[in-house]
Amino acid sequence: MVEYLLGVGILAAVYAINALSLNLQVGVTGLLNFGQVAFVGIGAYSVAILDSHDVPWIVGFLVGAVLAGAAGALVGRLGRTLASDYWAIATLALAELVRLVALNQDGFTGGAQGLSAVSGIWTGMSTTAREAATFATIVVVLGIAYLVARRVRNGQYGRVLVLIRENPDLAASLRHNVVSAKVRVMALSAVMASVCGGFYAMYISFIGPGQLLPFATFLIFTMVVVGGLGNTTGAVVGAVLITVLYDGTRFVRDWIDVSADQAAGIRILVIGVVLLGFLLVRTEGLVPEKVKAAHARR
Amino acid sequence: MHRRRIKARALGLAVPLVLALSLSACGSDDSGKKKADLPSANTSLEGEFKIGAVLPLTGTNATIGKDQQRGIELAVAKINEGDGVMGKKLVVDIEDSQGTADAAIQAAKKLVSVAQVPAVIGEYSSGNSIPMQQYLESQSVVGVNPGSSSIELRTTGSLQFSTIGLDDVAGAFTADALWDKGYESIAILAPNNSYGTGIVSSVSDAFKELGGTVTTSGVYTEGQSDYRQELNRLKDSKPDAYVITTYGKDGTVINKEIYELGMTDQPVFDIYLSQDVPDADPKSVEGRIGMDVNSTSENGQAYADFYEKTYGEKFISSFNGYAYDATMMLAQAINKANAADPEAIAAALTEISKTYEGVTGPIVLDPDGQRSEQPYVIAEVKNGEIVPQ
Amino acid sequence: MVEVLVDTAVRGSIIALLAVGLTLIQGTLRFANVAHVEFATLGGYSAVALTGAGLGLLLSSALGVALVAVLAVVLYRLLFRRLLRSGPMIALIGSLALAIVIRATLQLLYGSRPRYLPTPLERGIDFHGALITPSQIRLVCISLGLLALLALVLKFTSLGRAVRAVAANPELADVSGLNRGRVVDIVWMLSAGLAAVSGILLSIDSAVGIELGFNLLLPVFAAAIVGGLGSIAGAVIAAYALACAESLVLQIDWGAIVGGTHHLEVGYRPAVGFALLVVMLAFRPQGLMGRAVRRG
Missing domain, CATH: 3.40.50.2300 (Response regulator)
Structure with missing residues (x-):
């Protein structure tokens, strides 16, 4: 049981890194990235592919971070002229492209089979100790990601990003370089997401195109909205709550007598209803962003 | 006022839609509503012995997954009608893989860490069975594949087996x-x-x-x-x-x-x-x-009759038999090993396979733990x- | 090459019916409704439900379309109006959430196995070397008929003028005494109804599954955006052009470029739409015919 709880803890921490990344884009800057899972995938595949060639995992993380960062910057540039909703659709399309490549380039990515037997970290230890060590490692990384995200959010740069979200024209007229600010925040977020992907692949010991489906992005959106769009602490709170909720509903068939098909439907439905409910009733989330009043609302 | 009326009218029309959708769904949901007529368990068995199974109960292979589940149910009934496992009632904890690899691994994780089973049966798609068996191997838990046929299953580890012939x-x-x-x-x-x-x-x-x-x-x-x-x-x-x-x-x-x-x-x-x-x-x-x-051996015929009697229809696929054999072999191996220890169970599996006559024919396991011959x-x-x- | 033609006609018709609705909603509410394609899935399932209850296929389809149209208005009034008040970003995330809720609910009710409408299995008819089934011929005719009808309604009736007025300038439309709420309701009914027709036609041609609508999401958005948002004619032309491109990419022997004979993996077919979408958004966001979607 301890192992199982540690497992949920690890997942929650991995997701929290992802939520911090998405919050920087959506919550702080107002960039609706529907293709977040692509950055995660780049990180996960980099680690998994290099691992299968016996390259140390830290190299995989670095390669993943560089590739994802570059991809993030490119996507950020693509966003320079688009209204936010079309940019969102474009990111969704790009993520699907990444998934199709992962699915069809089987020589490289393992195709539909994916890449399995990715070695984890702390391989020398016994099972429970190893889970605990993995958990501790990821929590430390999460801590670093949190500090970075908070520094960005609360610094001068963060104020520019919020201004871009609230009033892009004003931001431009105040001579802020809007495009460069967007490109930088996308690159940073993509790097964070790739780290999340690397840990995910190592923990699950597997990565395949099935994990790059849009639902994965949607789950992270739910975390960020529930936590509170724009609030760094909120992103972590939301990630932990939604992970527990989503993973906990795995047990739904142990409590009530439903078919497996129905149970799978219920799990997804719960997430969808929670997100919709928050958007309708408590748009600001559990831990609301504070500085909003300082700027004119749209 | 006008607005409210429209809302009420719209609601009035929406309710029948939802009703129509749900009514027809009730009528057509065939997922195990008809309770199967299985033999009852031997009353002298005390306590439970748990093993796990991960099957595609939802997703694109749900039909096969349900059929595999039937095979396991029949085997469990047969075993508990007799002497059970180590004097206990055999229980197979069945989890849904949703037909995806990550869910299959997560389900296996739950079985290994929460239910702490020594052996897991599953899955159906090679793409899910391979990573799952690799995970089970890393946790030193026995895995028995009753449905996948990719030759990569040869390499998943010494505690991993297949009751179906590979590609x-x-x-x-x-x-x-x-x-x-x-x-x-x-x-x-x-x-x-x-x-x-x-x-x-x-x-x-x-x-x-x-x-x-x-x-x-x-x-x-x-x-x-x-x-x-x-x-x-x-x-x-x-x-x-x-x-x-x-x-x-x-x-x-x-x-x-x-x-x-x-x-x-x-x-x-x-x-x-x-x-x-x-x-x-x-x-x-x-x-x-x-x-x-x-599956037309003598053994197979008796099993086919048992299946038809229980579920009121003929085999919906040929995959229930392998799941049946996987469960049966595991039960025999556990009894032979007389311990819930995965290493001992694995050794016993290879041993009993030499003479095991399954409903899908003889299942002789080769040194890789794979079924060496398969009647087609x-x-x-x-x-x-x-x-x- | 005739195969390409048949392929284009069938797939283009399905995409066009959906893209037209999406573009109408976008025109009147300035809002990209990701849940739009789910109306197609709902259409397919309601036809399955009604035929299951013993009604004929034609009656079930008509009732199914009507029910989806009404449901769309209910969803707009109860949900989207509220979401839109919190801004287009919240509305967009909300429509994504609604799409997930609809899919999960259908899975809960119907399971993940596909359902079929009670239509006989038909052998394709040879059409200059390509085979087309009678149900596909009906599919194309019905789609084209409805699209023509829609064009006529928007062009020549007072309703059409009202829709175009609201689309062109919502505030002005208010001032000029139009009942904007009523116009928006009708636009929702129209677009959801067309989506449901598309879903039912597709269900007849193959099967209806939970992912029916979602699989069409990006091609439909691609057609609507390439056509220029708000432009009905643009959406229709772009839908057929996209379907044609998808089919051609697979037929072309790329060997001339890469050497030998090399056909693209069929698995890459959806990539055509994605790529077209991204390129279009990057270089010509205003679409082939229509307004800019640039910020500002």
């Missing part, structure tokens, strides 16, 4: 059968997953070895609503026979389109006929030939039923 065996048999029927050129279509790519290469290699030509071979992405592009490529390559292997909802659409495109005018050969036929429109697969595993049969669909030729 190298099936591919060679298929190529021989096609050649014997006098086809000199074939075109192959299979799903884009490790099973599909594996079977394409093993059939192609074996068929070319015999002197035949493969005009085209393709894999299709699962879950599409239309496969005409893929099928047209097969058709345009003008082979003597089309060789396909599909299952689940993709199979339904593919079979329908094969018929619509007039491809049934030529021989269509199915690999694992019974994983394809139950989901298809009967008209679209009438007269179809194919290979399948042979050529069959044909006649009046909607699969009959051996």
